[in-house]
Amino acid sequence: MPSQIDSLQHLKNRAIDLLVEFGPNALSAIVVFVIGLFVSRAIARAVERGIARVEMEPPLRLLLLRIVRLAVMAIFVIMALQNLGVELLPLIAGLGVAGAGVALALQGVLGNAVAGLTIILTRPFRVGEYIDIHNEEGRVEAITLFSTMLSHPDRSIVIIPNRKIVGEILHNYGTLRQLNLSVGVAHDTDIGHALRVIDEVLGSNPRIMRDPAPVVRVTNLGDASVTIAVCPWTQVAEAGVASSEVLRAILEQFRTASVKILLPQREVRMLKPMQR
Numbered sequence: 392m393p394s395q396i397d398s399l400q401h402l403k404n405r406a407i408d409l410l411v412e413f414g415p416n417a418l419s420a421i422v423v424f425v426i427g428l429f430v431s432r433a434i435a436r437a438v439e440r441g442i443a444r445v446e447m448e449p450p451l452r453l454l455l456l457r458i459v460r461l462a463v464m465a466i467f468v469i470m471a472l473q474n475l476g477v478e479l480l481p482l483i484a485g486l487g488v489a490g491a492g493v494a495l496a497l498q499g500v501l502g503n504a505v506a507g508l509t510i511i512l513t514r515p516f517r518v519g520e521y522i523d524i525h526n527e528e529g530r531v532e533a534i535t536l537f538s539t540m541l542s543h544p545d546r547s548i549v550i551i552p553n554r555k556i557v558g559e560i561l562h563n564y565g566t567l568r569q570l571n572l573s574v575g576v577a578h579d580t581d582i583g584h585a586l587r588v589i590d591e592v593l594g595s596n597p598r599i600m601r602d603p604a605p606v607v608r609v610t611n612l613g614d615a616s617v618t619i620a621v622c623p624w625t626q627v628a629e630a631g632v633a634s635s636e637v638l639r640a641i642l643e644q645f646r647t648a649s650v651k652i653l654l655p656q657r658e659v660r661m662l663k664p665m666q667r
Contacts, residue, residue, distance in 0.1 A: 420471040427467025431460045506553035507536040516563045521627040523562035525555055530627055544631050567600070568630040570623055574641055575616030577651040582609060585619065585650050592640040593623050598633040600624040616652075 435456050511534065516522050518531050522541070527549050529541030539556060541549040576585050586607055593605045605623035612618075621641070625633040645652055 423467055423471040427464050430467065431463040434463050435460045502554040503537040503552050506557040507534070509557050510534060510539070510553055515561055520566055521564040521568065523564070524559055525551065527551060564627065566627055567624050568627050570621070570625060570630060570634050570637065572621040572634060572638060573610070573618055574621060575613070575618050575652060578617055580617065580650055582617065584648065585645070588644050588648050588650060589619065589621055589641060592637060592644055593621070596633065596636055596640065598625050598629045598636065
């Protein structure tokens with residue numbers, strides 16, 4: 392029993408000695424770290440107000456703010472470690488060796504980060520534009536360091552790793568879409584009249600843009616009908632609705648204007664059997 396009491400007393404004395412020896416340094420290191428948190432946030436807010444006056448893509452602005460915060464925090468972390476008496480050179484060497492191992496283990500993540508920097512700096516597309524890549528298409532909602540988020544007209548979300556985007560063929564529609572519609576009319580139709588009806592339909596639809604002007608032309612003389620291409624321009628978000636409205640309005644106006652839409656037909660003739 393006395394030996395246990397002596398052990399507890401020894402531990403208590405040792406703890407007090409350690410607290411007296413390292414307590415002030417540990418406390419100062421914590422204070423420096425907490426101050427670093429506040430200073431990094433304040434500097435980041437100041438930088439954000441400064442770059443708000445400059446035309447800059449949101450992903451690039453976010454990346455700069457993160458770099459500023461990390462740089463400021465790194466300075467305060469180094470100051471905190473110095474207060475604790477940590478030797479920085481062996482620590483940096485150890486971090487270098489550990490970093491090499493982590494880099495090998497996270498090749499995919501680092502590849503996404505490098506590709507994200509490439510997208511942010513070269514800007515092949517921007518937030519709000521409509522793109523098509525890897526059989527996926529949608530409106531760009533966000534560009535981060537590791538992935539790009541697209542939204543579909545059906546309100547679903549597609550997240551593409553950035554390394555799948557860089558180096559691939561990319562179709563960027565921008566903020567506009569050209570509808571690729573067509574309608575077939577009978578060969579004996581007054582084509583000029585049919586084209587005027589289509590122009591009136593496009594002119595009365597508020598979703599269809601006047602500039603660039605819609606493209607309406609004859610594209611094919613088929614066996615059963617004359618094909619007229621209807622290719623107006625509209626905003627990306629309204630492309631689906633505009634297609635439906637234009638086709639419905641053309642059908643109704645053709646019926647009103649007595650423009651015949653010829654349906655596919657086949658004529659079958661029965662031959663009399665040969666007499667022997």
